[in-house]
Amino acid sequence: MRLAVTGLSRAGKTVFLTSLVANLLAAGQGARTLPAVEAAVGGRLRGARIVPAETQSTPRFDASGHLLALASDPPRWPERTEDLSTLEIALEIEPRSFLGKARGMLAGNRSVTLELLDYPGEWLLDLPMLNQSYADWSRETLARLRRGRRAQAAAAFLAFVDALPAGAPAEESLARQGFSLYRDALRTCRDTLGFRFLQPGRALNPGPRGEAPLLWFFPLPERVTGELAPLLRRRHEAYLDDQRSSFFDPFFRRFHRQAVLVDALGALHAGEEAFDDTAAALAAVAASLRGGLGLFDLLTGQGVRRVGFAATKADHVPSRSRDALLGLLGDLVGRDPAGPLDATTSVHAIAAIRCTEDDVATLEGRPVSVVRGVLMEGGVMRKVYPGEVPLRRPDAAFWEHAFFEMPVFQPPRLDGAGRAGIPHLGLDALLAQLIGDLL
């Protein structure tokens, strides 16, 4: 069974997978790290192990490496993911009925294999590009770039394309210059403004194969009809073919369950535009995931059947605000009401690694709930007030003092070998909802 963990960049996919693997392995040893999953299988989980490597050509997801880094002193969070990697976990489950047990004695307990996939989140946004022509993509992307704060970040690039003559020749230096300006604009949007709807993904995160000429394209206004346009269009096409054959087809076509991770709080703190941008990006991805299901998949029941949306880093808000976080996430993803076909969709608030405790503080003369944790920077204990979490997309007054970046907390003390799993919040409920029926 394939469990896809999707999410925009920095949503917490890598950390999520690391925690998932560590906690499943610990649960296989009998530790009660995932009570809801244990309850879903009726206490019949007998073992969990990483399926040994065979002859795969994709890199292995290095769960133990990430775990060691998190447990070491001083702890380190995983690096930005540069490449895709996979890992399979086999869960051994004791059959329920007597006859099943008798069969189990001979043929073995039932074994359920979970296939996990980690990849750079930026690439996910290439998915909506697959069904778009170069002209459509250019038009939409330019329109988006000219709006609001993006326009400032992309000023140099916009000036460049606007100055292009209508008959621009297929000059290599023009294409290169345009691409590098475009990439700079994307980078600023991602790193300083917190935007997510940025395409193409490999311009931001080129992956292991580095930067290749097929990347050197950028959106072009319709008015430019010179030789430059066909060149860029060919590259755009080649890029999509490449992403399709090396990433989407082999890894994305068939998965049965999907966890979509969203950094809802981060989006909220990044301001109104970034929040709407995240919502738009999620909607676009969800729409193409739905469109990607062919008739065959639907008839045979392949394809996504259960989707769990999860607001990650729930430990950034005190427990009383987590319900609000759930509501906010529902609002963020629910604006596109047609969820993936007949999928049972649920929302969760999770922290793959719980890094904080609840506390109270007095702010402007009133007691408020805060979280307390050790900051990565300086290693000091600090209380952090994450602000009021609204139940749905807040109105204009709220955004007046948005723009806040949650500090990075140190992970709690961990047993280096990961024997006891990783402290988490709600990971088990998400898993039980997603795969509980298969166990």
Add this chain to the structure above:
Amino acid sequence: MSDTPPRRPRILTEADDAPAQRLDFGWEQAVAPVAKPRASRRWSALGLAAAGLAVLLVGLSVLDVANFVTDQFARADWLGWVTLAVALLGFGLIAWAVLRELRGLWALEAVDAARAAFARNDYVAARAATLAWAARVPAASPSVNALRGANDLDSLRALLEAGPLAELDRATTAAGRVAAAQAVGATVVMPTPALDAVFFVWRGFRLVREVAAIHGLRPGIAGTFGLLRRALFEAGAVAAADVAIDAATQFVATHPLVKTAIGESGKGAVAARRMILLARAAARACRILPSS
């Protein structure tokens, strides 16, 4: 709460600037395994039907034979006695076979229980299981007294690892090597890959039984199957890149007789490696201590 404007998120400054300890939620203690209540067994409809069928088969055949015996007695006394003897012998053998199977399965369960006791740090259960085990396994008899004297879990572990288990591991490795050498031979002698596979399955089955015997277990057919599939599961845990396995493969591969065979095909080395891996995995499934 809706009338108060949302206050700006912020990091609260504090006077205390000393580097702090990392948070500790006491997670390890919180998730430590507890003895599980046994999952209640449910009889499915099919299970009930199968049990009914078994009762009918056994019961009716017993009744049938009993009738036949009385008939024979009616015919002639001596004929009756002979028939009775034959019937008893036949049923006795069947009962014996069933008993053997059950004993084999029970011994495996006992080993599992011991391992579980060690895993959850239950000294009392672990000690009882260890002593019962030591009484069955010849290799453990020299250290029975020492084991009885061990008064905590760690010393129990250390005594087992240093004494009987080291001995058993050695014997296991030896059995694995013999099987490995034969497997290499088979890849040379067997005319087709299909026959190779047949040989592997047969030899693997035997190897698992050998390893079980080394550990004082005499699993029946069901027990061996159970062990085999557990060994296959454990094979994942015995890391594929294990140094010990490489060393052992090397050892087999440099044997003068084997060397010529391996020289001919890389298949031989793979076969040898599989056998050694299987031996170690089977040993893990038979050991009373969870191996590290």
